[in-house]
Every structure is written in structure tokens, then in C-alpha cells.
Amino acid sequence: MGTRKKGLEFAKHITEIITKATGFERHLEKVQITGGGDGICTAEFKVGPEHLNRGGGLHGGYTATLVDMITTYALMSKPCHPGVSVDISVSYLKGAREGDDVVIEANTIRAGRTLAFIDCILKHKKDNSVIAKGSHTKYVNFE
Amino acid sequence: MGTRKKGLEFAKHITEIITKATGFERHLEKVQITGGGDGICTAEFKVGPEHLNRGGGLHGGYTATLVDMITTYALMSKPCHPGVSVDISVSYLKGAREGDDVVIEANTIRAGRTLAFIDCILKHKKDNSVIAKGSHTKYVNFE
Amino acid sequence: MGTRKKGLEFAKHITEIITKATGFERHLEKVQITGGGDGICTAEFKVGPEHLNRGGGLHGGYTATLVDMITTYALMSKPCHPGVSVDISVSYLKGAREGDDVVIEANTIRAGRTLAFIDCILKHKKDNSVIAKGSHTKYVNFE
Amino acid sequence: MGTRKKGLEFAKHITEIITKATGFERHLEKVQITGGGDGICTAEFKVGPEHLNRGGGLHGGYTATLVDMITTYALMSKPCHPGVSVDISVSYLKGAREGDDVVIEANTIRAGRTLAFIDCILKHKKDNSVIAKGSHTKYVNFE
Numbered sequence: 001m002g003t004r005k006k007g008l009e010f011a012k013h014i015t016e017i018i019t020k021a022t023g024f025e026r027h028l029e030k031v032q033i034t035g036g037g038d039g040i041c042t043a044e045f046k047v048g049p050e051h052l053n054r055g056g057g058l059h060g061g062y063t064a065t066l067v068d069m070i071t072t073y074a075l076m077s078k079p080c081h082p083g084v085s086v087d088i089s090v091s092y093l094k095g096a097r098e099g100d101d102v103v104i105e106a107n108t109i110r111a112g113r114t115l116a117f118i119d120c121i122l123k124h125k126k127d128n129s130v131i132a133k134g135s136h137t138k139y140v141n142f143e
Numbered sequence: 144m145g146t147r148k149k150g151l152e153f154a155k156h157i158t159e160i161i162t163k164a165t166g167f168e169r170h171l172e173k174v175q176i177t178g179g180g181d182g183i184c185t186a187e188f189k190v191g192p193e194h195l196n197r198g199g200g201l202h203g204g205y206t207a208t209l210v211d212m213i214t215t216y217a218l219m220s221k222p223c224h225p226g227v228s229v230d231i232s233v234s235y236l237k238g239a240r241e242g243d244d245v246v247i248e249a250n251t252i253r254a255g256r257t258l259a260f261i262d263c264i265l266k267h268k269k270d271n272s273v274i275a276k277g278s279h280t281k282y283v284n285f286e
Numbered sequence: 287m288g289t290r291k292k293g294l295e296f297a298k299h300i301t302e303i304i305t306k307a308t309g310f311e312r313h314l315e316k317v318q319i320t321g322g323g324d325g326i327c328t329a330e331f332k333v334g335p336e337h338l339n340r341g342g343g344l345h346g347g348y349t350a351t352l353v354d355m356i357t358t359y360a361l362m363s364k365p366c367h368p369g370v371s372v373d374i375s376v377s378y379l380k381g382a383r384e385g386d387d388v389v390i391e392a393n394t395i396r397a398g399r400t401l402a403f404i405d406c407i408l409k410h411k412k413d414n415s416v417i418a419k420g421s422h423t424k425y426v427n428f429e
Numbered sequence: 430m431g432t433r434k435k436g437l438e439f440a441k442h443i444t445e446i447i448t449k450a451t452g453f454e455r456h457l458e459k460v461q462i463t464g465g466g467d468g469i470c471t472a473e474f475k476v477g478p479e480h481l482n483r484g485g486g487l488h489g490g491y492t493a494t495l496v497d498m499i500t501t502y503a504l505m506s507k508p509c510h511p512g513v514s515v516d517i518s519v520s521y522l523k524g525a526r527e528g529d530d531v532v533i534e535a536n537t538i539r540a541g542r543t544l545a546f547i548d549c550i551l552k553h554k555k556d557n558s559v560i561a562k563g564s565h566t567k568y569v570n571f572e
Contacts, residue, residue, distance in 0.1 A: 025197065025202065087234050090230070
């Protein structure tokens with residue numbers, strides 16, 4: 001199976017997971033998984049009113065939620081157990097406003113026997129400027 | 144005005160902010176602000192189905208959202224501008240399940256002229272065991 | 287054995303480790319371990335010329351080294367394997383200059399079967415103002 | 430001036446700074462700056478006995494010191510004031526032993542008017558496997 005086809009299969013699989021989500025994960029309902037596989041997951045969404053803080057910018061908690069989830073999807077594409085979170089860190093570089101198109105890219109830097117390390121970046125689609133970057137360390141050892 | 148009275152005034156003020164929230168902050172609607180003032184904010188909530196991940200545990204993205212918001216409320220009690228996020232880090236120590244009562248405590252370690260540093264801890268109410276701890280660095284210089 | 291006596295025994299034990307250190311740990315040679323036990327380690331040092339950055343302040347890399355080591359000593363007091371580092375984060379709140387006396391306190395928040403989470407704070411001895419705070423996540427499962 | 434020539438000029442400039450260092454920065458004396466410019470700094474070093482922890486691996490405190498310094502050199506190449514540290518986070522993915530050749534790459538993701546965000550990665554030269562990755566947030570506003 002080609003890389004592009006694998007990416008589409010992966011995107012379809014994750015989209016189904018999001019569609020069926022009942023808990024906090026349902027807040028990714030407007031996030032479109034665009035590709036992935038081999039430790040990577042890419043996604044896009046348009047900032048909506050439900051994603052904003054009081055100042056009218058993309059909410060830092062929603063950004064952190066996206067870092068948490070898109071890195072987890074990336075890890076699941078290894079394929080690998082989704083694991084449990086150990087540490088998440090997020091840096092906020094630039095704002096985003098309602099209507100902005102945001103591209104998300106998560107990349108598994110290392111998935112060891114017990115720990116996995118996945119990076120994530122959120123960028124403006126219009127100019128590739130970085131909105132936020134995050135790191136997620138997960139415990140994956142469930143032998 | 145006494146400390147306890149000030150704490151109640153602060154709790155009332157933040158509760159009004161949450162009640163009126165229209166964006167992502169509305170996901171704190173079930174979080175009860177229990178006190179605060181002088182750089183501190185305390186809160187409580189019962190883990191509901193809307194806060195869960197697929198595994199039935201408290202979602203890491205919701206935990207990060209709580210760290211983001213409760214530290215911001217703590218900072219606002221200085222009183223101080225809520226500022227904008229620079230860096231958030233969260234460590235996940237222990238799980239929480241639906242029905243668990245969770246206590247949140249945020250404490251401003253330093254609010255300087257340009258940057259503020261606020262810590263946050265989420266604990267099980269039943270035994271004070273730590274669920275998560277977080278740090279939030281905010282930029283507050285808007286002279 | 288009383289808590290104070292246990293603290294002195296622990297301080298003596300760690301001091302011997304530092305004295306015999308041959309690698310990078312020898313840069314703690316002027317750090318005095320003042321107490322500890324049950325997941326805690328306290329220490330003190332006077333900022334010397336060898337700890338400075340070009341600007342004449344306490345070097346951020348030395349601060350990070352202290353966070354790394356004093357949290358590890360705290361963990362060793364459980365007693366527990368020193369473990370291996372997973373994630374370290376440090377926030378820099380305030381400067382320190384040559385001659386300043388600095389107090390360091392590390393506290394194990396949780397030492398589970400596989401992961402341990404230890405916090406650390408560096409304070410000015412003169413006024414308890416916080417110079418830096420750090421978090422260290424270690425992998426400790428060597429069954 | 431060509432990119433390669435600019436890189437060599439930059440490497441020479443930073444090498445002079447390290448050579449003249451009197452404080453904690455002198456521990457980079459064996460680190461060879463290999464290039465840089467436009468927000469980037471690359472370097473190499475061979476792990477020596479002075480960089481080790483008791484277990485014979487590359488010391489986490491030295492790794493954090495390298496993240497701190499190489500990101501600062503990257504920022505200085507913008508050109509830009511070196512700034513002061515706000516937050517540093519380091520993830521430790523893989524060990525390194527004495528004699529291993531390590532490549533370091535730092536990249537300025539954003540240098541704004543008041544804050545700069547620089548990433549850093551340490552890799553084994555032999556196979557490009559990641560030893561550690563770090564993020565450094567600096568305050569750069571000294572108008």
C-alpha cells in the first residue's frame with residue numbers, strides 16, 4: 001500500500017474515533033485529520049467561536065487539548081498503544097482569531113519500549129507562522 | 144474586609160465570569176470556585192462524563208485547560224491583568240474517574256512587571272493524592 | 287531514629303556521594319546538603335564566580351543542573367533507585383548574583399512503581415524570594 | 430556574503446566567546462561550533478569523562494546546560510540580544526556514553542519584540558538518533 005493511501009486510511013480511522021467520541025475528545029469534532037502514518041498525524045481546523053478565550057483569541061486550553069490529542073493519534077499510527085500522559089508542555093508563540101485556518105502536525109520523535117516522545121506544532125495555514133508548539137511524553141508499557 | 148469575606152467576593156466574581164463565558168471557558172461551568180485572593184484561586188469539581196477520555200479517565204486536555212484557567216483566575220486576584228500564555232507544562236501523576244471529587248489550587252509564585260509564574264495542583268478530595276501539577280508562565284506587560 | 291537524626295544521616299550520605307563524584311556532579315562540590323529524608327532534600331550554596339553567566343548572574347545551566355541533582359537526591363531518600371531522567375522543566379523567576387546565599391528544596395510529589403515526579407525550588411536565603419522552580423520526571427522501574 | 434561564509438564567521442565569533450568564558454559557560458570548552466546564522470546554531474562534541482553522571486552516561490545537567498547555551502547562541506545570530514531565560518524544558522530520549530560524538534542543532538522558531546522561542550536537539554552523530562530535545566523561552570525586550 002502506498003504512503004498516500006496509508007495516510008488516507010489512517011485519517012479515516014482517526015476521523016471515526018473522533019466522530020464516535022463521547023467525552024472531552026468530542027471537542028475535536030471540527031478538526032479534519034488530513035493524513036498520517038509511521039508516527040505522524042496531520043490535521044486542520046478553522047477557529048470557531050467555541051474555541052475562543054474572552055479576548056477573542058484561540059484558547060490556550062483548547063490548544064493544549066489539540067497538542068494532547070494529535071500527538072496521541074500520531075503515536076497510534078506507529079501502530080502503538082495510545083499510552084497515558086506523563087508530561088505535556090506547550091509554548092504559545094502567536095495568536096489566532098476566529099476564522100483563521102490552522103494546520104497541526106504531530107511527529108513521534110521516539111517510541112521506546114516504555115516511553116514515547118511526540119512533538120506537535122500549530123501553524124497558520126496562510127503563512128506557516130507558528131501559533132504554538134508542544135511536547136508530549138507518554139507511558140506506553142503495558143506488557 | 145476579612146480574608147474569608149475577600150475570598151467569597153473573589154469566588155463570586157470569577158463564578159460570574161465563568162457563567163457568562165461563551166467560548167472554550169464555558170467548559171468550566173461545573174467547576175465551583177471556592178475561594179482565593181492575593182494570587183490564589185481554589186476550586187472544586189466532580190468528574191463528569193464530558194470530562195473523560197476514551198479510557199474512562201479524566202482527559203489530559205481538560206486537565207490542561209483547568210491548569211490554564213485556574214492559574215489565570217489566581218493571577219487576576221492580585222489584582223492583575225489576566226495576561227497571555229507563554230508556556231504551560233503539566234505533569235500527570237495519577238488518574239481520576241467519573242464521580243471523583245477533585246480539588247484545584249493555583250498559587251502565583253511571582254507576578255513581576257512583565258512576566259508572571261503561577262503553579263497549580265489537582266488533588267483527589269478524598270485523600271489529597273495529587274492527580275496533576277502544572278506551571279503557567281504568562282506575559283503581563285501591557286503598559 | 288528521630289527525624290532530625292535521619293536528616294543528618296541522609297545529608298552525610300549525599301555529601302559523601304558529591305565528594306567522590308568525578309563527572310559533572312563534581313560541580314556541586316560547594317553545595318552543602320542540609321537535610322532530607324522521606325522524599326525530601328534540602329541544600330544551600332553561595333553563588334561563586336564559577337556559577338555565573340557572562341552577565342554576572344547565576345547561570346541557567348547551573349540552575350538546571352541543581353534542579354536535576356537535588357531532586358535526584360530527594361528521590362534517593364525514599365529510599366529509591368535514582369532513576370533516569372525523562373523530562374525536566376525549569377522556570378527562571380529572579381536573578382542571583384555572586385555572593386548570594388541560595389537555599390534549595392526538593393520534594394518528591396509521587397514515586398510510583400515506574401515513574402517519579404519531584405519538584406524543586408531555589409530561593410534567596412535573605413528573603414525567601416524564588417529564584418527558580420523546576421520539575422523533574424524520572425523513570426524508576428528497574429524490576 | 431554567502432551562507433557558508435556567514436556560518437563560518439558566526440562559528441568563529443561564538444568560539445571566541447566560549448574561549449574567553451570564565452564562569453559556567455567554560456564547560457562548553459570542548460564543544461565545537463560548526464555553523465549557524467539566521468537564528469540557527471549547530472555544534473558538536475565528544476562525550477568526555479567530565480560530562481558523565483555516576484552511571485557513566487551523559488549527565489542530564491550538562492545536557493540542559495547545552496540546551497541553554499546553544500539556543501542562546503542561535504538567538505544571538507539573528508542578530509539579537511542574548512536575552513534572559515524564562516522557561517527551559519528538556520526531554521531525555523536516549524543515553525550517550527563516553528566517546529560518543531554528539532551533534533547539537535538549535536533553531537529559533539520565533540524571536541518577537543519581547544519573547545523568543547528556540548528549540549534544540551542533541552543527536553548521535555553515528556545514526557542521527559535523538560538523545561535529547563529541549564525548548565528555551567527567553568525574554569528579549571530591553572528597549
